[in-house]
Amino acid sequence: MSFRHLLFLCAIVALLLMPGCNGQPAPVKVDLSVREEVAPRARPPAITYAYLPQYSHTVAFERHQPLIRYLAESTGLNIQQVFPETFHEHMQMLEQGTIDISYANPFVHALTAQRTGTRFFAKIIEPTGEASFGGLIISRRNNPEIQSLEDCRGKRWIAVDQFSAGGYLFGLGHFVDHGLNREDFAEIAFAPGPGGKQESVILGVYSGRYDVGTVREGALELLADKIDLDQIRILAPTPRYPGWGYAARPGLADEVVEAVKSAMLALNPENPEHRLILDKAAMGRIIAAGPEDFQPVLDLVSRVGL
Structure with a gap:
C-alpha cells in the first residue's frame, strides 16, 4: 500500500470517529442510581350504580349502560355499574355504603329508608306514560x-x-x-x-x-x-302502585346527588338521543320524587302482614 493510500484510509477512519459527523449523537453516560418515580394519573373515586337484580346481569348491563355513560358525561363523575347477586345483597350493599345510587322497586326503597335513612330522590314514568306499575x-x-x-x-x-x-x-x-x-x-x-x-x-x-x-x-x-x-x-x-325509582345511600354528598338528579331530570324524551337512552332502560322519563311516593307500598306491607 502506498503512502498516499495509507493517508486516505487514516482520514476516513478519523471522519467516522468524529462525534456528530455521521449524524449520530455522542454517547451519553447514564447513571442508573438516579431514579424518578412517575405517579399514575389519579382517577376520581367511583360512584357506584346498581340495578336491583330482578333480571340477569346481562339484561341489567344492556339496559343501563347507555344511561350510566350519559350520567358520567353530564356530571363529570366516575360512575360505575355494580352487580349484586340477589335482592338481599343489593339492600345490604346499599346499607353498607358500597352502592351509592340504587335503582330499585318502591318496596326495597321503603325498607332501606326505614332502616338506614337512604334518600329517595327520583322515580320513573313507565313507557306507558304512568308513574306506577303492577x-x-x-x-x-x-x-x-x-x-x-x-x-x-x-x-x-x-x-x-x-x-x-x-x-x-x-x-x-x-x-x-x-x-x-x-x-x-x-x-x-x-x-x-x-x-x-x-x-x-x-x-x-x-x-x-x-x-x-x-x-x-x-x-x-x-x-x-x-x-x-x-x-x-x-x-x-x-x-298498580308507585313505580321504580332512585335512592342515594346515607352519607353520599349532597352535590353528587344533586348532580346525578339534575342530569336524570334533564333527559328529554323529545330529544332523539335521550329517547334511545330511556327506551333502552325501559323508562318513559325520570321525574323528581320523595319518600311520600312509596307510602301506598308501606300501607300494602302493613295490610298483608309482612
Missing part, C-alpha cells in the same frame, strides 16, 4: 286445575323474591284482597340463584314445576323468543 299472576294455560284465583288455594306458588314488589308483594296483596292468605298455599317458593329471577318464575310455571307464579308486568316479553307464551295464562293483573 304485577301479573300467571299459570300454565293447559293446567285444568287452575281457572281462577280461587283455584290457587292449596297450590304451589313461585314468586320472584321476598323483596320483589311486582313479583311478590303486589301479587300477595291481590290474593289477600280475594281471600287467600300465605298459609292457604301448599308452598311459596322464591326464584333461586343470582339475577334472572323474573325469567325463572316464568320458566318454573311453564315447565309445570309450579302451579302459579307472580312477575312484574312486562316480564313475559323477555322470554318471547324462548318459550311459547301462548301456553302462559294471565290469571289476573294486580292493582
Whole structure:
C-alpha cells in the first residue's frame, strides 16, 4: 500500500470517529442510581350504580349502560355499574355504603329508608306514560286445575323474591284482597340463584314445576323468543302502585346527588338521543320524587302482614 493510500484510509477512519459527523449523537453516560418515580394519573373515586337484580346481569348491563355513560358525561363523575347477586345483597350493599345510587322497586326503597335513612330522590314514568306499575299472576294455560284465583288455594306458588314488589308483594296483596292468605298455599317458593329471577318464575310455571307464579308486568316479553307464551295464562293483573325509582345511600354528598338528579331530570324524551337512552332502560322519563311516593307500598306491607 502506498503512502498516499495509507493517508486516505487514516482520514476516513478519523471522519467516522468524529462525534456528530455521521449524524449520530455522542454517547451519553447514564447513571442508573438516579431514579424518578412517575405517579399514575389519579382517577376520581367511583360512584357506584346498581340495578336491583330482578333480571340477569346481562339484561341489567344492556339496559343501563347507555344511561350510566350519559350520567358520567353530564356530571363529570366516575360512575360505575355494580352487580349484586340477589335482592338481599343489593339492600345490604346499599346499607353498607358500597352502592351509592340504587335503582330499585318502591318496596326495597321503603325498607332501606326505614332502616338506614337512604334518600329517595327520583322515580320513573313507565313507557306507558304512568308513574306506577303492577304485577301479573300467571299459570300454565293447559293446567285444568287452575281457572281462577280461587283455584290457587292449596297450590304451589313461585314468586320472584321476598323483596320483589311486582313479583311478590303486589301479587300477595291481590290474593289477600280475594281471600287467600300465605298459609292457604301448599308452598311459596322464591326464584333461586343470582339475577334472572323474573325469567325463572316464568320458566318454573311453564315447565309445570309450579302451579302459579307472580312477575312484574312486562316480564313475559323477555322470554318471547324462548318459550311459547301462548301456553302462559294471565290469571289476573294486580292493582298498580308507585313505580321504580332512585335512592342515594346515607352519607353520599349532597352535590353528587344533586348532580346525578339534575342530569336524570334533564333527559328529554323529545330529544332523539335521550329517547334511545330511556327506551333502552325501559323508562318513559325520570321525574323528581320523595319518600311520600312509596307510602301506598308501606300501607300494602302493613295490610298483608309482612
